[in-house]
Amino acid sequence: EEKDECIIATEV
């Protein structure tokens, strides 16, 4: 099963 490796970083 493939997983999404997208990790989001948000500027604050």
Add this chain to the structure above:
Amino acid sequence: EKSTPNGIIPHDNLVIVRMRPDENGRFGFNVKGGSDQKMPVIVSRVAPGTPADQCVPRLNEGDQVVLINGRDIADYTHDQVVSFIKCSCENNSNELILLVRPN
């Protein structure tokens, strides 16, 4: 890391970081993680010359955010955590207070 069964977070080695936003309302750091990302909330970048860079003690890349303005953020999503950081209306002094576990 999960909190203990009675709900108290172990406070070993944790650091309180306090800062006020700049004129644009920004603190100058990036966060990643959240319950929806299945990762703890971690500071991924601290921009030089910003409140996050200049506060003492300084916020550092790799620090794990444990509390935001006294709120345990372990069960909140990435977007909710970002909202908590941006919402300085929770305390009268407009100050962001983070409890972090240093990298």
